[in-house]
Amino acid sequence: MSSTLISNYFREANLPHIWCPGCSNGIVTRALVKAIDELGLDKNKVTVVSGIGCSSRAPGYLDFNTLHTTHGRALAFATGLKLANPDLEVIVITGDGDVSAIGGNHLIHAARRNINITTIVFNNNIYGMTGGQYSPTTPTHALGTTAPHGNIDKPFDITQLAAAAGATYAARTTSYHVNQLIKYIKKGIENKGFSLIEAASICPTYYGRKNKSGSAVKMMEFLRDNYIDIKAYDKLPDDKKIGKETMGEFKEITLPEYTDEYLRLIENLKGAEK
């Protein structure tokens, strides 16, 4: 199965990828491809846009229309592509720093417009590419190369941020829960509007080493044991909530989609005096 996914959707000549052993970027990328395969999307219409970061290197390996942009700006480039040609199936791959620090403004506005773009956030809670500096999702007290004395920032919840800003589909799972991740990505792509799927990920090389999280396997086990479905989480007594993270579908609603509205506007003006 896996091998046909590779031959059908990967640019094999560009492999092996640049990611470290134990990095979860490959798992999340494969989940995206699996979702695309299961949905039977037309490869010629699928357009994958990314910013800058380890995770943002994924499009280079994928046999679709691919665009590797500037740090933080993937959603702005993607918005132009989607509006210019609404037939494109636009998917954005981004990291936690890319989408919520330098690109935070583009995230909230893409969500607000409810433009039909599916954003997949590889959230490893750190700046991987530049060597382990803290990001807007690094937990308070965690260590990073720019937080050598412990991080005093409070982290963003990117999924809830997108949901609050206007995304019509927002869900979070982890790179351990692969089947759920594939399911959420499929639902995100099928949602006609702005969708965000956050995949809690691991960076053993920087986050893991700095924070003594143990091996990549240990870090995966952490994802398995500490991410709890929001409904189950809500029922937990307060003392049991400590140290737990939530996953699940945070938002799923239907609202008018941006490019549809624009095409309607064009249609309404037809025949009118210029």
Next chain:
Amino acid sequence: MSKNIKLMQGNEACIEAALMVGMRFYAGYPITPSTELAELSAEKLPYYGGKFIQMEDEIAGIAAAIGGSLAGLKSMTATSGPGFSLKQENIGYAMIAEVPLVIVNVQRGGPSTGLPTSPAQGDIMQAKWGTHGDHPVIALSPESVPETFELTIRAFNLAEKYRTPVMLLTDEIVGHMREKIEIPAIEEIEIFNRLKPIEGKEYLPYKIEEGDIVPRMASYGEGYRYHVTGLFHDETGFPSNSSENAELMLNHLMSKVEDNLDDIITYEEYMIEDAEFLIVAYGSTSRTARSAVKILRQEGIKVGMFRPITIWPSPEKRLREISKNIKNILVAEMNLGQYVYEIQRIVKSNSEVYHIGRANGEVLMPSEIVTKVKEVL
């Protein structure tokens, strides 16, 4: 057919021309004195089946415009002052990724928020060097409303032909003044569209076909499934770290402009045949300079004006030639001295180069230029 004569603002003429040459995508963020460009695009584009979007900032404006161009639409973004600063990183992206795009900068007083409603020509060097790294730049500067129309058409054609962002550097005066303009019929307008991949032939997105100047450009969604990146890349479009490749690529980026200067560069020569003294001016300042030439000529002083219309690349060859017979050159510009350095570089020891300029929002007056010329003499 009767002539289509209108009274129009510079910014209006820009959009009128853009629509005629085929602009179908505009993304930007409002800022004085460029705002009319966004407003008119928003109003008119949907009638042409085109798209307008007001993005969350200028960075997003140019990013979305690059996306629009990759999707196959002729795209534009426009801004002024602070917005031009914000666009710089993605200007470099469009240059290295070879994405056709028109960027209009209606210059206003700076630095920072500066003088929002006053004219300036303070972004001349930023247009050339604003984005980091070595890169090719094409920038045009109109002096009037009709020329704004003409150069907007040219900007789109050059962008499509050379696959590079082209800047239209106007200023608050040219952008906001109203003048008579004759709008040509669409058949009279020369329109260049980017070359598409050769059907049936293997497509390498950054390979230059025999006889072409730049790689042929497929639109996203057409079936070519290629990769675009801001990293140095080879013919395949995929990143390459090798210094040999980087050199090859930079050579291509620079030479596609430098090898075609005769096509890209235009300028105007005014009363230079017997001139002993030359005023160099561009954009709205050339209007002042022209008046000064007339006044000085009446007094029997042999003055002429040289006006670069293509600011970057500068009309180096022609100006150096002229300067051989010119003792003194006065560069007049609405800044504290920017293009003057380019002129000095060009004429070397052929002529003495002087400067008159100001950056307080006030335009130069003909009388000031007249006085300065007499001072030098």
